Amino acid sequence: MIAKSKLNEIEKYWKKLENSESSFEIINLVKKVISLLDAEDYYEETADYLGTTTLKLRHLTALSLLEDKKFKFLLDLANKNLDLCFLFYRFPNDELIKFIKVNKRVSSIEKLVQLAAVRLDSLKADWKTELDNPWIAELQKLDSDVWKALADDSTMWIDFKKSNTNKIYRFSNNSKNKDWHWLYDLCRQKYIQGFIKEKDPKGKNIEHHIEIIKALSLN
Numbered sequence: 499m500i501a502k503s504k505l506n507e508i509e510k511y512w513k514k515l516e517n518s519e520s521s522f523e524i525i526n527l528v529k530k531v532i533s534l535l536d537a538e539d540y541y542e543e544t545a546d547y548l549g550t551t552t553l554k555l556r557h558l559t560a561l562s563l564l565e566d567k568k569f570k571f572l573l574d575l576a577n578k579n580l581d582l583c584f585l586f587y588r589f590p591n592d593e594l595i596k597f598i599k600v601n602k603r604v605s606s607i608e609k610l611v612q613l614a615a616v617r618l619d620s621l622k623a624d625w626k627t628e629l630d631n632p633w634i635a636e637l638q639k640l641d642s643d644v645w646k647a648l649a650d651d652s653t654m655w656i657d658f659k660k661s662n663t664n665k666i667y668r669f670s671n672n673s674k675n676k677d678w679h680w681l682y683d684l685c686r687q688k689y690i691q692g693f694i695k696e697k698d699p700k701g702k703n704i705e706h707h708i709e710i711i712k713a714l715s716l717n
Contacts, residue, residue: 500540505547508534512548521573524580525566532562533690540657556683557584563686579607585614593617634678636713637685645669645681647706648694655693682714689716 508531515527532555535544541552561569561584569583575598576582586594597617604610649666652658666684668676688694694707710716 500543504534505544508544509548512550519578521570521578524573524578525569528558528580529562532559535559554581557581559683559687560584561587563690576610577607579611582607582611582614585611585618588618589614633714634682637678637682637710640709640713642670644706644709648685648710651693655688685710685714686716689714 511527511530511534515524515531518524518527535541535555541555545552545555558580561572561580564572564587572586573580573583576586589597597614601610601613604613645666649663649670652663652666653660662684665677666681669681685694689711694710696704696708696711698704
């Protein structure tokens with residue numbers, strides 16, 4: 499359960515985010531909100547508290563991982579609307595240019611969100627998957643022992659549920675129920691939080707962490 503003091507802090511930034519008209523401030527506030535969500539299990543509770551959805555928070559999580567320059571470009575293109583910004587993020591450059599040209603006379607943000615969502619749905623499923631996460635194929639190449647070791651590590655992570663540790667273990671065996679998008683998001687999150695790192699406190703290389711970091715181009 500997330501602490502009430504943390505929920506209050508998130509709410510403070512959330513209210514500022516809803517009223518901000520500055521790209522730089524919006525980017526900063528998004529990153530502050532997501533940085534306080536230091537466990538995936540908090541998303542539903544936080545969404546309820548803010549009167550939003552877990553999907554919205556996951557979209558903001560994806561945007562928070564962008565470089566500021568790319569984030570600002572998409573945000574300005576979306577007229578500061580984060581829903582449209584996320585949809586634009588999912589477009590490849592050539593398709594985004596086409597979409598903007600075709601719909602340049604559409605002034606309604608709500609209409610643009612609808613049109614962008616329809617356009618994305620019309621794209622091939624495998625193409626969308628690769629766009630959403632080009633590093634998934636790199637994760638899938640890693641030896642199963644990497645995920646067994648990471649699952650062992652996760653037993654020491656603060657507020658990390660045993661069910662999620664078991665979920666990581668699935669990637670070390672022949673289980674068919676594997677959510678690579680979930681694993682990708684988890685690895686990015688734990689890298690940002692400092693749980694996935696190249697060296698331990700004694701300065702010794704953590705080999706399975708190094709393999710994950712290289713696969714996700716995080717260094």
